[in-house]
Amino acid sequence: MRWDIKKLSVAIIVGLVMMMMSTIIADAVELNFWHTGTEDEADAIGEVAKDFTKKTDITVKVSVFSWPQSRTKFLTAIAAGVTPDIGTMGSTWPTFFGLKGGMINLSKEFPKETKRIVDKTFPGAMPPCMYEGNIYGVRYDINIMLMFVRLDIFKELGLSVPGTWEEFTVVLSKLQSVGKSFAMGWGNKEWIGALPYIWQAGGTIYTADGKGSNLSSPEALKGLKFFTDMYKKYGVPHGRIDVLTGFITGEYPVIIDGDWIGTRVTIQSPELAGKWAVAPFPKGPAGNTGFIGGRGMGIFTRSKHKKEAMQFIEYLTGAKVQAKLFSMLVDKAGAVMLSANTKTWSIINLEPTLARVMKKQLINSKAPTFQVGGDESYRYLNFALEEVVLKGDDFNKAMKKADEKTNQRMKIAREELGMK
Amino acid sequence: MKWFRTVSKIVLYLLLFVVSITMLMPFYWMVRSSFSQAKDILKYPPKFWLREPTIEGYKDLFKLVPFGRYMFNSIFIAGVVTICNLFFCSLAGYAFAKHKFPFQNFIFAFLLASMMVPWQVNLIPGYLIAKNLGWLDTYWALIIPYIAGVFGVFLMRQLIRGIPNDLIDAARIDGCGHFRIYRLIILPEIRPALATLGIFEFLHMWNMFVWPLIIIMNRNELRTLPLALAVMNAETYGSRIISLMAGATLATMPIVILFLMFQRMFIKGIAFTGMKE
């Protein structure tokens, strides 16, 4: 035997150490985090997660899906049982997946943490994440719709910033007469864009009990009519137009789009500084309610590390981390991530007047509530809007059809979940 | 009559020239846009000539996404698939052309019949197979299904059949085995055809889109160029179009250069697909 005791013991010790190390590695928790959005955002999340890892030894692996892919990917993953631990997604989806059993009821499993987070969140941002008092998700971020105005062009044309629907129509027709136009980026001829007008007219899309569509109410119809008339009467462009560029070139001197446009204008065209401003929405018969979008996030039922996942969510929604994400994204891509956390707003580096108008609009805005079958029914409203705007179909007929189809779909969705 | 000839010649050249401009314009526009400056790209009227070209768009592109990795993926996948195809297809083509074995014609007819079926029919089961193998988000799923193609076998068989039997017989009398015959006689004879098949396969893999689209779900670093472009396309706004055009240029130019270098083989390869009926 060539093996002497010394060599053998060294071998055994090395073996033992390696075994110990492997158990340590196996013990380390890795959270899978699926992000809906852009790669820039995913990189930023990965970056702030590093500090989290330093504190907790929990590592976070971030994957990213673009918006068109995202819903399928989550549905597939839930169906196949290969979900991540945490996901950011459309704000109503955690509730949708939650009712289907794919995601957990945060208010039930982590009541303390959830309450802490929700208390800091803008109240208008929460409705999509809850259903019948249960909270299935918290907000990752929010986006708000804002109106941007080219003051220089307005002055040239002798226009003033519109404060009401009536003043707004004056602006629309004046712009049309000089070959320019108002334009919508976010929500262009889609339900998202129409929703604020429904609210501003005093309407809602769901009935009060949340069991059906309220699109046939006179208020909703009034808002929808105003919305479609912008396209039909005043030649507002539809489709995948580049609103940002049109705003910079002056083709569209007034636009409604997401908050991110402000930062992008600053970055892409610094020479325009002082020539444009953010304005509140023009007031309709019932006010100037705006739209809050953005993402929610939640924890998947199949996650083996729910506690750690909640820990990371609380970390990620903290004001300091949100502020860091904000500044990283602005620096890198001119992409803005507005925080749903009220405390973030005082520490981020936002131009003061912009911040003031934005915050004012934010308080005046809301996110649509979650209703069973709602997500699946928006396409009927989209379809009706397209029929009216693109095909020139009769407004009342198209909306009636959308109303009926929405009612049918919501009923089916309720039945699928065994609700009345 | 002479003036008529001259005029028609002029008209002919003018016509051919105008068509050429039409064909080249999108390519020119892509390259021009990729070298534009952010402040110029969205100016009206657009400028046809860049006075100050810049490579900022390319820098941004590599900052924005791991574009180098995407290029590697495309080259790697297309390269491996091409090499495997050349080997497996020529081997099988040799067997079908020069060997005699039971069920030979049946198998060959069976292979050929598959060319009638659109690939979409196999898309969903293909995805399910990849999923069951745990091959989603791996190179395996992008490479293995393509390492041997029916078209390549068909092409090789047609060409190897043209090699005189005497050559092979003589080699066999000299005591060469099948592998040596393949290596010493068949391969040198079909070298031009191999180049054609290689270009054909490389092009096919380089431009492939739907299969990577459904296979690469979570591991974004495994995206191929077309997939990366499709994702970037959805996220482009304002002057970021410069980076998108830079990406499109980088995805197109290697093939265009390859094409200009090996034009004859490309066109021969394409013309060959015309003979397959």
Place this chain on the structure above:
Amino acid sequence: MGKIKVSEQQKYKHLFKKRPLYKRILSSWLSYLFIAPILIIFIWWWVIPFITSLGLSFCRYDIFNPPKFVGLKNFKTVFTNPVFWVAMKNTAIYTGVTVSIGVTLSLSLAVLLDQKIRFRNFFRTVYFLPSVTSAIAISVVWRWIYSPNKYGLLNYFLSFAKIKPLNWLGELNLILPSVMMMAIWGGIGYGMVIFLAGLQGISNSLYEAAEIDGANAFKRFWHITLPLLRPTTLFIVVWSIINGFQVFEQMYIMVRSIESIGGPLNAGLVVVAHLYEQGFERLRMGYASAVAYVLFAVIFTITIINFTLLKPKD
């Protein structure tokens, strides 16, 4: 010599036939080894999926739950689904227009280039260039050219003719034509190259004889070129139709929005996009398999019809 060889071969064949099948199979193991890779890949990634797909088309399957046999229900749904018919209609229009215009243009260009002209290679190279580039890259570039704002290249060109900027990929009746225009641009080079190869196979003496008989250029084209190009034309038409019915990439880039894969009111929905959406986004894999088989049947039928119509006359 020849006769002896034949008889010897037959003798040999006779002997060969006597050997039982399994022995013949065993003795040609090397041949099987040579075709093994293609056969394995073929069975694994083609035969099995082909059969599975057929099976799936009779089932309800969403990955989550095991497949459930539903008989012909999926096919019934396909044929009664108005969205499918919209997709079919769009695909048929797309194919019909791109194939007819594309083949005509390819043939014209091939005839023009099939003369003694200078820069012939240059023209051929340039016309063929789009055929080697990826449909995705091309679509991305064309989407930028079709930009609806006034600085979009095409709209800029139109402005010289005092035409207002058009919303190429947004207007219902412009979506398909826009994509078709791009497809024709990208496809004529391929057809042209094949037509050129066909034209070179026509012997010059035929034209010379016709010229002596006093036939003008048009007559020569009509009575000599076209009939002799029949097999080539048949191939290109069939090939283009098959490709037309499978169009997807272009639509995915140029038409799809977040809300709908077929663009507004499905004005740009094609069959493969419908299949992709139903199968991979809605997870209705059985239904999508049925769509795939219907597509297969349509392509097959059209191919057969073309073969009988355009078959060379004996």
